[in-house]
Amino acid sequence: xxxxxxxxxxxxxxxxxxxxxxxxxxxxxxxxxxxxxxxxxxxxxxxxxxxxxxxxxxxxxxxxxxxxxxxxxxxxxxxxxxxxxxxxxxxxxxxxxxxxxxxxxxxxxxxxxxxxxxxxxxxxxxxxxxxxxxxxxxxxxxxxxxxxxxxxxxxxxxxxxxxxxxxxxxxxxxxxxxxxxxxxxxxxxxxxxxxxxxxxxxxxxxxxxxxxxxxxxxxxxxxxxxxxxxxxxxxxxxxxxxxxxxxxxxxxxxxxxxxxxxxxxxxxxxxxxxxxxxxxxxxxxxxxxxxxxxxxxxxxxxxxxxxxxxxxxxxxxxxxxxxxxxxxxxxxxxxxxxxxxxxxxxxxxxxxxxxxxxxxxxxxxxxxxxxxxxxxxxxxxxxxxxxxxxxxxxxxxxxxxx
Amino acid sequence: xxxxxxxxxxxxxxxxxxxxxxxxxxxxxxxxxxxxxxxxxxxxxxxxxxxxxxxxxxxxxxxxxxxxxxxxxxxxxxxxxxxxxxxxxxxxxxxx
Ligand SMILES: Nc1nc2c(ncn2[C@@H]2O[C@H](COP(=O)(O)OP(=O)(O)O)[C@@H](O)[C@H]2O)c(=O)[nH]1
Ligand SMILES: [Mg+2]
Numbered sequence: 001x002x003x004x005x006x007x008x009x010x011x012x013x014x015x016x017x018x019x020x021x022x023x024x025x026x027x028x029x030x031x032x033x034x035x036x037x038x039x040x041x042x043x044x045x046x047x048x049x050x051x052x053x054x055x056x057x058x059x060x061x062x063x064x065x066x067x068x069x070x071x072x073x074x075x076x077x078x079x080x081x082x083x084x085x086x087x088x089x090x091x092x093x094x095x096x097x098x099x100x101x102x103x104x105x106x107x108x109x110x111x112x113x114x115x116x117x118x119x120x121x122x123x124x125x126x127x128x129x130x131x132x133x134x135x136x137x138x139x140x141x142x143x144x145x146x147x148x149x150x151x152x153x154x155x156x157x158x159x160x161x162x163x164x165x166x167x168x169x170x171x172x173x174x175x176x177x178x179x180x181x182x183x184x185x186x187x188x189x190x191x192x193x194x195x196x197x198x199x200x201x202x203x204x205x206x207x208x209x210x211x212x213x214x215x216x217x218x219x220x221x222x223x224x225x226x227x228x229x230x231x232x233x234x235x236x237x238x239x240x241x242x243x244x245x246x247x248x249x250x251x252x253x254x255x256x257x258x259x260x261x262x263x264x265x266x267x268x269x270x271x272x273x274x275x276x277x278x279x280x281x282x283x284x285x286x287x288x289x290x291x292x293x294x295x296x297x298x299x300x301x302x303x304x305x306x307x308x309x310x311x312x313x314x315x316x317x318x319x320x321x322x323x324x325x326x327x328x329x330x331x332x333x334x335x336x337x338x339x340x341x342x343x344x345x346x347x348x349x350x351x352x353x354x355x356x357x358x359x360x361x362x363x364x365x366x367x368x369x370x371x372x373x374x375x376x377x378x379x380x381x382x383x384x385x386x387x388x389x390x391x392x393x394x395x396x397x398x399x400x401x402x
Numbered sequence: 403x404x405x406x407x408x409x410x411x412x413x414x415x416x417x418x419x420x421x422x423x424x425x426x427x428x429x430x431x432x433x434x435x436x437x438x439x440x441x442x443x444x445x446x447x448x449x450x451x452x453x454x455x456x457x458x459x460x461x462x463x464x465x466x467x468x469x470x471x472x473x474x475x476x477x478x479x480x481x482x483x484x485x486x487x488x489x490x491x492x493x494x495x496x497x498x
Binding site: 142143144145146147170171172173174175176177179180181185186201202203204206207208210211212213216217219220221223224226227 | 411412440442443444445446447448449452453467468469470474475477478480481484485487488489
């Protein structure tokens with residue numbers, strides 16, 4: 001990840017050069033943003049070639065060349081008469097031959113959204129196969145950003161946006177529309193006419209600027225964190241004792257949602273910080289499925305998962321009620337039991353020696369018993385092995401054989 | 403640039419002060435102010451509508467933990483919604 005930070009980083013191609021196509025209306029700030037981006041990349045140690053493909057206004061090519069001279073980044077262009085896609089293709093060729101690692105293609109805009117512009121973009125796109133298509137949006141256009149984003153995204157397909165002129169008296173409304181309409185992130189903001197005036201976009205910071213009241217947010221966060229820590233501690237106790245049932249599970253889910261992710265919760269449990277994002281993601285999917293089934297359970301079943309193990313009729317009713325097949329239910333119950341064992345093992349401080357995945361949570365189920373075995377033995381004699389608490393572990397087998 | 407918007411939001415939550423919980427009824431005027439603030443910030447109408455509905459859903463009945471008042475909670479919900487709308491979610495990066 002070359003671009004660091006919590007904003008959406010720019011794509012970086014596996015085989016250089018990474019190709020970035022700049023799109024947008026005339027005057028939005030494409031040429032300026034091209035140079036700003038070039039400089040930004042240069043500061044990251046990347047070697048960039050900028051391509052001037054705005055053939056309609058000779059001044060546009062000169063503009064980019066002047067900027068290129070200023071920041072000492074090469075600008076490629078062809079003599080007049082060449083089509084934009086030809087210039088772009090030749091630029092790509094040059095970048096490949098001369099080991100540039102990034103190619104930024106500046107294009108011609110129009111005063112308004114028009115078909116010709118879109119078609120030209122599509123032609124350039126098909127020639128250079130860009131890794132990023134950045135829609136440059138002047139923040140002053142406000143609510144029109146919605147329609148602009150929609151048509152560019154539909155006709156050309158964008159990967160992100162650059163929101164310019166945020167230093168002016170724009171009211172910022174464009175920032176809310178872009179992502180909402182296209183599903184694509186704003187990657188950078190332009191905050192001035194100078195080449196240095198480019199910043200990675202941080203949604204948190206922008207929200208802070210819009211709303212202000214940072215002190216209130218800090219207060220609310222702190223109060224909630226305290227409650228979460230208390231909840232997490234209680235949960236951890238239950239995990240260690242393996243008395244964790246489906247009611248706890250629902251509480252846990254709420255906790256997870258409040259904290260935004262399973263990862264956030266896991267970080268609060270000692271020994272659980274070595275789980276990677278892929279595992280967490282499949283874990284979260286699994287959690288959602290379980291949650292659906294829990295909503296079909298009776299209170300008794302929630303508080304006593306063993307009831308379900310013992311009575312197939314309950315499992316059938318659950319499958320019917322939650323819109324799953326009986327084998328889905330069996331699988332979820334088995335996984336829940338594994339998770340229980342797994343969490344117990346994890347939270348009693350064992351870490352996760354040699355864990356290849358996250359069985360139970362991840363849905364990939366092999367291995368938990370193999371791992372749980374030795375881990376339990378190595379900690380034998382601890383409070384968590386009190387006879388009373390072993391019962392759920394024994395029952396686990398029942399689920400496993402369903 | 404955003405100062406006016408900020409002031410608007412501050413007005414928006416006044417009615418929630420001193421309430422026990424955020425409810426369907428007491429949230430209404432706050433939502434109206436949020437809506438007006440966003441429209442004044444030149445956010446497009448469909449985006450505003452969805453934004454306000456999402457805030458309503460998340461705010462009404464939201465757990466207000468000890469030490470926090472409903473108006474503060476409401477501000478937090480709006481803030482989170484702004485973050486979500488502008489960039490929440492994952493953008494997995496592919497890199498060399
Ligand atoms: N204040 C300010 N002006 C900008 C910004 N970005 C671009 N401009 C100005 O907007 C005008 C049009 O920019 P240009 O890059 O030529 O737009 P293009 O037609 O899309 O290539 C120029 O006068 C730029 O200096 C910005 O972030 N802030
Ligand atoms: Mg230009």
